Amino acid sequence: MAKKQVKTLLNEGLSSVEGYLESLVTSDVKTLYDASHHILTGGGKRVRPQVVILAYLAAGGQEVEEVIPLATAVETLHTATLVHDDINDHSDMRRGxxxxxxxxxxxxxxxxxxxxxxxxxxxMAPYGSPYNEIMSNTSVRLVEGETLQALAAKSGEMDRETYKKIISRKTASLFEASAHMGAKLAGATEAQVEALADYGYNLGLTFQIVDDILDIVGDPDKLGKPTGLDMLQNRGVMMVQNGGAVLAEMSNAATLTMPAVLEDDPMQRMMDDLRESGAVEVARTQAREMANRARAALDQLPDSEARELLYDLVDQVMERDK
Amino acid sequence: MAKKQVKTLLNEGLSSVEGYLESLVTSDVKTLYDASHHILTGGGKRVRPQVVILAYLAAGGQEVEEVIPLATAVETLHTATLVHDDINDHSDMRRGxxxxxxxxxxxxxxxxxxxxxxxxxxxMAPYGSPYNEIMSNTSVRLVEGETLQALAAKSGEMDRETYKKIISRKTASLFEASAHMGAKLAGATEAQVEALADYGYNLGLTFQIVDDILDIVGDPDKLGKPTGLDMLQNRGVMMVQNGGAVLAEMSNAATLTMPAVLEDDPMQRMMDDLRESGAVEVARTQAREMANRARAALDQLPDSEARELLYDLVDQVMERDK
Known part of the structure; x- marks a missing residue:
């Protein structure tokens, strides 16, 4: 298949996912219908559905329609966690x-x-046991990751190991499952399934680190949500409270002390400090390393146009500004 | 099988469910472990697992072990909804x-x-597609029921039709699914599966009406939760606000007007009014009718000791005081 053909298949697949998301909500309970419809449609980068579809194609799958409900389920699970996160984080904006x-x-x-x-x-029900096992295990991981994050926010303690554990579970696990299930549905060899799962996992880590960077230096208009919010309420506060722990710790940058938070416009000050500490550049280096691991996993797969698009996706995740 | 033997099988099955619930939580995230363990163990009437096991046996099932994870899943789903309900209802006590x-x-x-x-x-994953379809459809129903209840609480509007819709979805649906899946796993005929599902549905309606009655006239110590809470926060407030709507409406009893709520000790007054209105007796009549429907559904099954225990369960649900 030519790259253009594969790209067409991908785009058609993503359109089908949009259609599924549009028609997924059938409840006669108006509030559930309205709220679900609101958050499911007309927003979202749909990165995870892309991973499902491309992993399927890269693993030799021929009938994209076969993975559409699966790709929709993955995006719906992600969306469900966003809705609950927005409760816990008191976030007013999401997906613009x-x-x-x-x-x-x-x-x-x-x-x-x-x-x-x-x-x-x-x-997920029609896909049978192995897929439901992966999906439910992944759901457990997502909740554990969110809980670890909330615990860290509460205790004010965060180190690099905890940060890695959090982003592995709350983000990378679903990217991994997306690639894993897509490849498995294509009937790929065990080795290929594993390579694609590994790709998904490292792409997910990359994605989350970039997300955390954007929370510090991103443009709120492009992101469709305010920046600095995660920092104020979750990870960021810990970063700063612990002398710029996570990101700054990686950089051995100047210590960012808590008093800064208590001065005028503490949010602006905190973010300026983090930007100036070099922590962001260190995080970028981390993201690049994870991106390289994702690419290395792809090297184990046979050459294909779908594989090319998976490489491209790594670049897009690295370069995204929203 | 003698009735005693079936009773032994049931009790052994329920012990296995307790064991499963004890060991279900394996998370290394301490808060999730502690909180899940707290609510899953050492409380709860386990009515739904009983329905699963007895429906399985009444439908001719021979290997009780086969339904234990399913019965555990049903109880876990119920428990998950309790935890989220307690957030929305601001309830301080649950299961004592x-x-x-x-x-x-x-x-x-x-x-x-x-x-x-x-x-x-x-x-649920190991049970395959048809069971996962039933379980997920039921989960949707539960959420819809809870949402309808919260909407009614917010709008202050509740009529008999809405009340029936709410208890059908938030309670009867899971009882129905319990009996349905238990019978199906036993390999029963379509007619038997349907009869047992019908039994479960009507037992669930009975259970919820009795629950609402206990919320008005029950002993908080026995119930392990304060009474009048549902009334104050949900159904009950509507009942009273609308002239004793639901229950009182059924009885055509004297109108209970809102000012009562504004007087001294409004909760006590509200509950006294409801008790005196005759609404509770009317609700008991409703519960008896649903119980009779549950029994009638059982009449369609071949005679068995397990069926006897399902009849007994209807009596227990009707007569319970906690």
Missing amino acids: KVSVPSRWGRTFALLTGDYLFAKVYEL | KVSVPSRWGRTFALLTGDYLFAKVYEL
Whole structure:
């Protein structure tokens, strides 16, 4: 298949996923319908569905339609966690729109997230046991990652090991599962499935580190959500409280002390400090290393146009500004 | 099989479920482990697991071990919804212990509920597509029921039709699924599976009406949770606000007006009014009718000791005081 053909297949697949997401919500309960529809449609980068579809194609899959409900389930699971995160983080904006808790309140946001979790398994049911096992194990990982993050925010303690554990579980696990399941559905060899899962895992780590960098230096308009929010409420506070722990620790940069937070416009000051500490550049180096590991995993696969697009996806994740 | 033998099988099965619930939580994230363990163990009537096991046996199943993970999944799903309900209802007590949000806070309670939802599908994965379809459809129903209840609480509007819809989805659906899946696993005929599902559905309606009655007239010590709470925060407030809507409406009893709520000790007054209105007696009549429907469904099954125990379960649900 020529690269252009594969790209067409990918785009058609992503359109089908959009269609599935549009029609996924069928509830006669208007609030669930409205809130789910609001957050599922018209936003989101759909990176995980891309990973599912491209892993499937790179592993030799021929019938893209076969993975569409799976790709939709992966995106729906991700979306469900966003809705619950927005409750816990008190976030007002998401995907360029008002967040579900902000518009419908915390009670209905909680229920909307639960509804989306249930829809994930409706989509997954036809795939049978091995896929449902992967998906449910991954769901456990996502929740563990979010919990570790909330615990770190509460205790004010965060080190590099904890940071790695958090982003492995809350983000990389679902990227890994996306590639794993896509490859498995294509009937790839065990070695190929493993290589693609490894790709997904490292792409996910890359994605999250870049996400955390964008939270510090990104443009809120492009991101569709305010920057510095994660920092203020979660990881970032720990970074700063612990002398710029995670990112800055990696850089051995100047210590960022807590008093800065107490001065005028503490958020601006905190972010300026982090930018100036060199922590962001260190994090970029980390992201590049993870990106290289993702590429190395792809090297184990036979040459194909779909594989080329998976390489391209690494570049896009590295270079994204939203 | 003699009735005593079947009773022994049931009790052994329920012990296995307890063991599964004890060992279900394996997370290295201490808060998730502690909170999940707290709510999963040492409490709960385990009515739904009983329905799974007895439906399996009444449908001719021979290997109880086969349904234990399924019965555990059903109880875990129920428990997950309790944890999220306790967030939305601000409940401090559950199953005779402090509630998860009260002890660990709302953020970790939300994540604990999510964790338990994920564990449900880990338990379900080995059962394959048809069972995962039933379970996920049921999860959707549960969330819809809870949402309808929260919407009714917010709008202050509740009529008999809405009440029926709410309890059908938030309670009866999982009882129905319990009996349905238990019978299906036993390899029963389509007609038997349907009869047992019908039994489960009507037992669930009975259970919820009795639960709502106990919320008005029950003993908080026996229930392990305060009474009047559902009333104050959800259904009950609507009942009273709308002239004693639901229950009182059924009885055509004297109108209970809102001002009562504004007087001294409004909760006590509200509950006294409801008790005196005759609404409770009307609700008991409703529960008896649903119980009769559950029994009628059983009449369609071949005579067996397991079927006898399913009849007994209807009596227990009707007569329970906790």
